[in-house]
Amino acid sequence: MRESGDLLVCxxxxxxxxxxxxxxxxxxxxxxxxxxxxGGPNGAGKTTLFDVLSGLNPATRGEVWLDxxxxxxxxxxxxxxxxxxxxxxxxxxxxxxTVRENVEVGAIFGRAAHxxxxxxxxxEARAATDEALALVGLSDKANHVAGDLPVLDRKLxxxxxxxxxxxxxxxxxxxxxxxxxxxxxLMMDAVRRIKAQxxxxxxxxxxxxxxxxxxxxxxILHHGERIYxxxxxxxxxxxxxxxxxxxxxxxxxxxxMLQGAVP
Amino acid sequence: MEIFVQVLASGLTLGAxxxxxxxxxxxVYGALNMxxxxxGALLAFGGYVCFYVMQQLGLPAPVGVLAAMVVGAALGLTIxxxxxxxxxxxxxxxxxxxxxxxxxxxxxQSVILQLFGPQPKAQPMTLPxxxxxxxxxxxxxxxxxxxxxxAMLAGVAWLLGRTRAGLAIRATAQSREAAQLMGIRxxxxxxxxxxxxxxxxxxxxxxxxxxxxxxxxMGADPMxxxxxxxxxxxxxxxxxxxxxxxxxxxxEAVIQYIFxxxxxxxxxxxxxxxxxxxxxxxxxxxxxxxxx
Numbered sequence: 248m249r250e251s252g253d254l255l256v257c258x259x260x261x262x263x264x265x266x267x268x269x270x271x272x273x274x275x276x277x278x279x280x281x282x283x284x285x286g287g288p289n290g291a292g293k294t295t296l297f298d299v300l301s302g303l304n305p306a307t308r309g310e311v312w313l314d315x316x317x318x319x320x321x322x323x324x325x326x327x328x329x330x331x332x333x334x335x336x337x338x339x340x341x342x343x344x345t346v347r348e349n350v351e352v353g354a355i356f357g358r359a360a361h362x363x364x365x366x367x368x369x370x371e372a373r374a375a376t377d378e379a380l381a382l383v384g385l386s387d388k389a390n391h392v393a394g395d396l397p398v399l400d401r402k403l404x405x406x407x408x409x410x411x412x413x414x415x416x417x418x419x420x421x422x423x424x425x426x427x428x429x430x431x432x433l434m435m436d437a438v439r440r441i442k443a444q445x446x447x448x449x450x451x452x453x454x455x456x457x458x459x460x461x462x463x464x465x466x467i468l469h470h471g472e473r474i475y476x477x478x479x480x481x482x483x484x485x486x487x488x489x490x491x492x493x494x495x496x497x498x499x500x501x502x503x504m505l506q507g508a509v510p
Numbered sequence: 511m512e513i514f515v516q517v518l519a520s521g522l523t524l525g526a527x528x529x530x531x532x533x534x535x536x537x538v539y540g541a542l543n544m545x546x547x548x549x550g551a552l553l554a555f556g557g558y559v560c561f562y563v564m565q566q567l568g569l570p571a572p573v574g575v576l577a578a579m580v581v582g583a584a585l586g587l588t589i590x591x592x593x594x595x596x597x598x599x600x601x602x603x604x605x606x607x608x609x610x611x612x613x614x615x616x617x618x619q620s621v622i623l624q625l626f627g628p629q630p631k632a633q634p635m636t637l638p639x640x641x642x643x644x645x646x647x648x649x650x651x652x653x654x655x656x657x658x659x660x661a662m663l664a665g666v667a668w669l670l671g672r673t674r675a676g677l678a679i680r681a682t683a684q685s686r687e688a689a690q691l692m693g694i695r696x697x698x699x700x701x702x703x704x705x706x707x708x709x710x711x712x713x714x715x716x717x718x719x720x721x722x723x724x725x726x727x728m729g730a731d732p733m734x735x736x737x738x739x740x741x742x743x744x745x746x747x748x749x750x751x752x753x754x755x756x757x758x759x760x761x762e763a764v765i766q767y768i769f770x771x772x773x774x775x776x777x778x779x780x781x782x783x784x785x786x787x788x789x790x791x792x793x794x795x796x797x798x799x800x801x802x
Contacts, residue, residue: 301691323690333691341684344677352681355674357693412693 254279254447255300255416260309262292262299262471269295271471272309277416282438282448284462284479286455288492292471293451294336297418300449301333302326314415327357330415334405336424336451342394346385349393350376350407357412379411383437399430403437410441417441419450423457431457455482455493455501467492480505515644517763523652525759526659527721529752530714532736533666534707536751539740541683541703543604544594547611549711549736550729551618556582556712557633557719557728558622564634571635578716579709586708589614590701598700615729622726633719655717662710663752669706670748679703738778742785744792754793 255277262270270292277283285293298304300311302323311319318326332353341349354375380386383403388396393404402422409417422438423431431454438461442448452458458465459479467475467488474487482488483502493501531553538546546552556578563574593614597606637650670676682689682699690696718732739758743750758778765774785793 303687303691323687324693324695327691327693335688339685339688341681341688343684344680348677348680352677352689352694353692356678356695408692 252278254314255449256310256312257300258310258312260296260299260306260311262295262304263307269471270299270306273468273471273473274309275466275473275476277447277449279447280442280445281463282442282450282461284458284465285449285451285468286453286458286465286492287468287474290470291468293468294420295471296468297333297420297449297451300326300418301331324356327412327414330413331418332357332409332412332414332416333418334402334409334420334422336421338398338401338405340393340396340401340404340408342392344393345389346391346393346396346404347376347380347389349404350379350411353408353411354379357414375411375413379407382410382440383407384433399426399433402426402434406437406441410446414446417446417448419448419452421451421453423452423454435460455497456504459501459505512645513767515646515648517767518760519643519646519648519652520766521760521763522756523655523721523759524762525756526656527714527717527732528735528739528759529755530655530659530662530710530717531732532739532751532755533662533748534710534714535733535736536740536743536748537666537703537710538707540748541679542594542700544607545604545611546589546704546707547608547733548589548615548618549611549707550733551615551622552582552585552708552711553715553718553729553732554622554724554726555585555618556715557724558626558715559712560635560716561626561631561633561719561724565631574635575713575716578712582708582710582712582715583705584708585618586704586706586711587701589708590704594700594704595697619726619729626724626726628726631724633716633724635716636720651720655720658713658717662713666710666748675699675702735778738782742782742793744794747792747794750792750794 253276257276258274260270260273261268273296285296287293295304299306302318302321302325305320309319310317313329313331316329318329321329341352351372354372377386380389383406385400385403385407388400393401396404406419406422419438423434426434435457438448438450450458450461459482462479464477465475465479465482466473467482469491474491475482475485482493483498483505489495489498531549535546535549538544559578559581560574563569563577564571589611593610594607597603597610600606637654640647640649641653670680678689678694678699679702681692682694682696686696714732715729719728722728739754740751742758743754762774762778765777769777
């Protein structure tokens with residue numbers, strides 16, 4: 248039987264494209280209610296790992312278990328119904344739909360038992376939509392067309408759509424890439440609110456300020472393998488992480504930030 | 511005045527008929543990126559089913575129309591399950607399905623030929639008589655076609671804009687992956703779209719054959735016009751296709767009146783070439799196509 252503390256369990260997950268091994272024999276867990284941050288240089292296999300977990304590109308070898316259910320080979324929509332939601336690095340909103348409709352898609356179809364194709368969204372779906380919009384602060388833009396929104400709002404909209412599916416586990420791929428300092432803080436607040444609702448989160452991010460501030464644990468990947476797993480504080484003390492990912496300069500700044508010297 | 515009413519009536523009827531045949535095509539392309547070359551044969555099949563139910567079985571007209579639409583939907587569903595679904599994952603899906611549906615079209619046409627023979631038949635689903643408007647008698651049949659087209663366009667607009675199924679169709683048309691990740695069962699969406707377009711094709715086949723009669727090859731001309739309209743509007747753009755259909759219908763009637771019937775299609779095609787040169791993504795199309 249499963250240990251009740253682990254929501255997601257990956258065992259020996261490998262993803263191979265021809266001779267290229269993008270993710271190599273990776274085993275890790277995500278504990279209920281925690282935020283697991285994933286970092287690593289470009290091409291480390293982070294997004295590929297998300298593709299494996301969300302079913303877009305199933306693992307070549309190994310197993311993925313969510314809440315005691317083997318989802319290794321399940322279809323993306325089935326994995327969504329099992330309780331994994333995902334946001335993308337780039338804009339993946341439905342551009343011609345309104346903000347409200349975007350979120351409704353998640354609220355209506357995101358849970359398994361939506362039954363027969365009814366005509367109108369159920370009261371429950373409407374409530375979930377309102378709640379998700381309020382959570383990310385897009386309530387007053389509900390009737391805007393998604394394609395017209397600025398970058399931050401699109402990222403928040405993707406997040407709202409994902410939250411509306413009522414996930415157990417939320418995968419976030421570079422949620423603050425390209426955002427300003429202030430916008431990053433807004434996103435950080437939104438993620439904290441989602442965590443407070445009991446959602447387990449795995450996030451990929453290059454912006455260390457964001458990753459370190461939010462993550463309970465951090466895992467660093469390099470060439471598809473784990474080179475570090477542990478508390479955020481340990482990053483700057485780890486030789487391999489400093490050498491292949493952070494570099495001396497960024498590492499010094501991060502160390503200063505961790506000690507609270509830099510806000 | 512009489513001439514104006516005459517040209518307008520015939521233009522609107524043409525346009526309405528084109529709209530009806532085009533919507534199914536635009537819907538399938540918008541949702542699946544699939545050019546359904548069997549659409550013409552589906553059209554003819556629908557016309558013949560209605561003919562069979564009314565003429566051979568002696569049942570009333572509504573039963574004939576309903577039966578044709580049910581058969582059309584079943585054929586559309588079969589095309590999805592047997593042909594489109596196995597090809598969906600392929601990177602060359604658009605080319606493969608284009609060629610495969612040409613094949614399905616000829617098979618369907620041969621089946622019609624086998625069942626009903628090559629002689630033209632009259633479509634029994636017609637309204638006799640007409641109404642006098644401004645000194646011109648407009649046949650009830652033309653008014654029926656207009657009404658059916660208007661009802662159908664409104665129905666499709668309502669389905670896409672106001673229902674959960676429509677929301678799923680629009681989301682899937684925008685991004686297959688994002689739709690899947692948000693829990694939409696895209697297989698079900700595709701099946702619904704193809705069944706719907708099959709039913710619409712059957713309906714338009716009945717309308718077309720009520721004016722021009724039944725022939726196994728009767729679908730070819732409306733399908734060609736439907737493609738022209740889809741291209742002019744921007745492939746996959748459903749509301750644009752409806753507007754373009756009406757405009758082209760009226761234009762065709764005007765050309766027919768001024769220059770003669772034989773020039774209508776040539777001028778129409780010249781217009782399309784112009785559109786493709788100046789607006790390669792169609793009159794209402796955008797580079798990054800926002801469909802449905």
